[in-house]
Amino acid sequence: MAAGRVDLSVDLAGLRLVNPVLVASGTFGYGTEYADLVDVSKLGGIITKGITLQPREGNPPPRICETPAGMLNAIGLQNPGVEVFICDKLPALREFGIPVIVNIAGETADDYVALAARLSECEAIAALELNLSCPNVKQGGMHFGIDCALTRTVVGAVREATRLPLITKLSPNVTDIAALARAARDGGTDALSLINTLLGMNVDIRRRQPTLANVTGGLSGPAIRPVAVRMVWDVADAVDLPIVGMGGIMSAADALQFIMAGATAVAVGTANFVDPGVTGRIIKDLAVFCEEHGVARIADLIGAAHSEESR
Amino acid sequence: MAAGRVDLSVDLAGLRLVNPVLVASGTFGYGTEYADLVDVSKLGGIITKGITLQPREGNPPPRICETPAGMLNAIGLQNPGVEVFICDKLPALREFGIPVIVNIAGETADDYVALAARLSECEAIAALELNLSCPNVKQGGMHFGIDCALTRTVVGAVREATRLPLITKLSPNVTDIAALARAARDGGTDALSLINTLLGMNVDIRRRQPTLANVTGGLSGPAIRPVAVRMVWDVADAVDLPIVGMGGIMSAADALQFIMAGATAVAVGTANFVDPGVTGRIIKDLAVFCEEHGVARIADLIGAAHSEESR
């Protein structure tokens, strides 16, 4: 079996992806930023930076800070607002010819509903990713994502407002991720994505102050991968929905950990900063792995580590 | 001011430590394992491997696995039980002449009470650390540490059973660490220690199985430091109790992050494996930092990053 013959396509809640490799929200801008460096059209899909109803200026700097095998960010959802997004960003995104998944964030359930309704009017949007888990804004964001009842309500409300496939993005900053997953399922989500960043902080010991102006930020990168894989594993056990797994993916081997733990697709985030070529390499190496291990369809590996033997 | 003149001592709930550097439970055995390599008598204190009422054989291997800037462990509280501990381990521990803090774990509240009562009969124990947060055992452990009511109950029961200073060790695998801290305070704990390990896992993609026999394990090491610092910060804001901060400390700079975030003392864990000399170097470098920055007493730096300016 030649690598070219491996079937890398997956079905994500009715969305057919030619390969399971997406780019994570907030780490790939609106696609064009990386267009000189990456053949975006070869990705399984793109998840855009979080969009809000109104434009947001975001948090004051410093917004990021490096940590061991990771980074903290507190961007604070800087974005031009949904109308500018539709006019200025969406046309270029559409040109890539791949599924565009729009990440949306709000301060109230109504915000989410309005965003979903507005974006449903646009062509060329493949799905919505409900960001219930942004740790870096004062209102909304993670406040929804850590509460089961709120999660269910918001997802339910958005569900009524759109016929687009709905992917709910979960926060890892919770005691019981499986409960949140069930709440999102009960609200009617088509798929789940996890994990968003872990809440963290750094202290600038010279200045005796938090390094980030926002005090806390979201931890991403390889450091969080074991936590992310564990949560994908738990959620795969708890609900019967497709999962987009993410958190520290730097290689095909990392991506396969998520897939075998139960993810249908994966999203690459921080790794894009470290190496813009990473997604292309992962797609290639996934095919090589499948070929070398006699796997005809990568979909056959989804949840493979949950076999009886390993329980 | 010469480095030798800096006052590194701190008061941890009435316990005077000559310096704020402890070794974390489970990473330094019972002291003797490192005695050839480390001048144990120079430590601020030692926290022993978790002890249970009955001997425990622990989890099957593999028990550990390396991850980016971290490691997973699922030891499963292998230990000889409290009686053997008292007979075989305690005498040698006492010889080091430093405060010995005994980490205890149980499956029921009664276990904790019995352990506390039994250990209170021994001389040479400076304090008890209540491990309500072990992620690697089926019963007890973290199951207490993620529930406020249970935490309060267990701490309260142990409080009645001993006059030793009580340090309650919190689990980071919770939505609201401050709530747990308040519960432990309400139960009557004298101090808090945090964080225990983050629940994580790794998949062996070649074998399509979890790498650890226990499936999940606890993530420790530099990778988790930002999460740990954030939790110490949150808890310092929430309760007025001394804190032992830990999670990924590899250097004096790391230790200072915890101290400035609100920790009275710190514990070094995984770093001992990487470099047994690390605690000695941290103690020395803390003095150098204080000297260079005109700090007469390290205690003056506790919570320093919480100044008005930074809010």
Place this chain on the structure above:
Amino acid sequence: MHAQTVRLIHLKQVGPDCHLLKFDCPEVANQARPGQFVHLRVTAGCDPLLRRPFSVMRTNPAEGSFEVLVRVVGRGTEMLAQSQPGSEFHVLGPLGNPFELSGPEGDVVLVAGGVGVAPLIFLATALHESERHRYVRALFGAGTEDDLCCWLELSGVCDEFTAVTEDGSAGETGLVTDFLPEQLDRGAGCVYACGPRAMLAEVARQCQAAAVPCFVSLEQWMGCGVGACLGCVIPTRASGVGRYQRVCKDGPVFDAAVIDWEAMRGGCGPG
């Protein structure tokens, strides 16, 4: 903009903690303009994880190489300084907006602080070689004589050159900004500056008072380097979505008049 693996062909210590690194990379050599930077991956592993940005100090299109001046301040720069010629590094570049060479009429004044000299050497070289020859006066400040790294490279392409050290070990004694007023008094078409933030703020203040256009090259911690993560912003005087601009994409060269220097004072990033 290119992403590729390049070879370190030469490495030379040029100051107490400064090293000049030359890389074999025809693409950056041909395309980089003064003020642009490269984003360098220091290790194939993840410690440190993120790339490190460095201004291009010199290109040699004939040889197909470019040079950066690196001051050792932490782990990443330490690893670069310790590396062996022949080692390979992944580089993204050239990135960011260059200095405008066709600035307003009149003399050009350059103000460099420490390793901030790097992009100004490139700028002065370009001005020196450009058809429309402009009179260039340079101020270069540092702590001590030893810290005036590559001053010969700068003075060689300027019409006037003044060194300033805090301890007086070379040139004038004091801060480089102490000597800017007389430069501005003599009249200047435009000021270009790069160095520590406090220096840049003072340069900006003086230029604004003297109504001389001023362009500064700023630094901020970076994630992506290409404008995607919104991590590297600095505050400007605009409000709304335009308030925070990206050093990597909207800069690193900014018109000093648009920067919110007050907000920068709180310490909103490196330097």
Place this chain on the structure above:
Amino acid sequence: MHAQTVRLIHLKQVGPDCHLLKFDCPEVANQARPGQFVHLRVTAGCDPLLRRPFSVMRTNPAEGSFEVLVRVVGRGTEMLAQSQPGSEFHVLGPLGNPFELSGPEGDVVLVAGGVGVAPLIFLATALHESERHRYVRALFGAGTEDDLCCWLELSGVCDEFTAVTEDGSAGETGLVTDFLPEQLDRGAGCVYACGPRAMLAEVARQCQAAAVPCFVSLEQWMGCGVGACLGCVIPTRASGVGRYQRVCKDGPVFDAAVIDWEAMRGGCGPG
């Protein structure tokens, strides 16, 4: 047991992915016994974070050096193989329990698989040099001729030496364990083995059937290397607290009879 920074003084590729590394370290050179290992910190950074264990293959007390044979299997061993002579590494050692040299009467049979040869070279050298000379017969198996790293070092200190390759490119064809029965049939006082787990399990099985004492050197992922973390355990036939024993402190050399080979079969660690 020592903890110190040592210098790599020599490095030589001795097989497709095998490298012989020599370190300047009088303490380990003087104290290490066959079967003991060192715990090496591969980088001063945290990628990879944990130390890596390697059996001592040879000591040279006169020169104050010791050698390890490293097979490249991942990032840590790759970094070691790529390092420059003169580089410094932090080393803990010697660690663990050595082979018992004063085993039962009779010939000694060594069974080595791949880089498992390293501690057996040290053992054979010690037996060879010991006053009480014992007749040593060695079996050394690998995939191909090229993988029989350092076979000369082993054959030079044994009385009989048999090479076995899976593809027959050198010596006998097959698995090393195919040739153990005839060794046991000839009578043996004691068998020492090091290599992949499947090989060790088979050696242990045959020795038990033949009632020949057998000692194996085992591997497991390690945290501390000194017995403190309880991370490196392997299952034994004991029950209760004694069931899981530490490779770093109770091993790495174990009496094959105490190991629970059944439980090892599930794949409870490397190899």
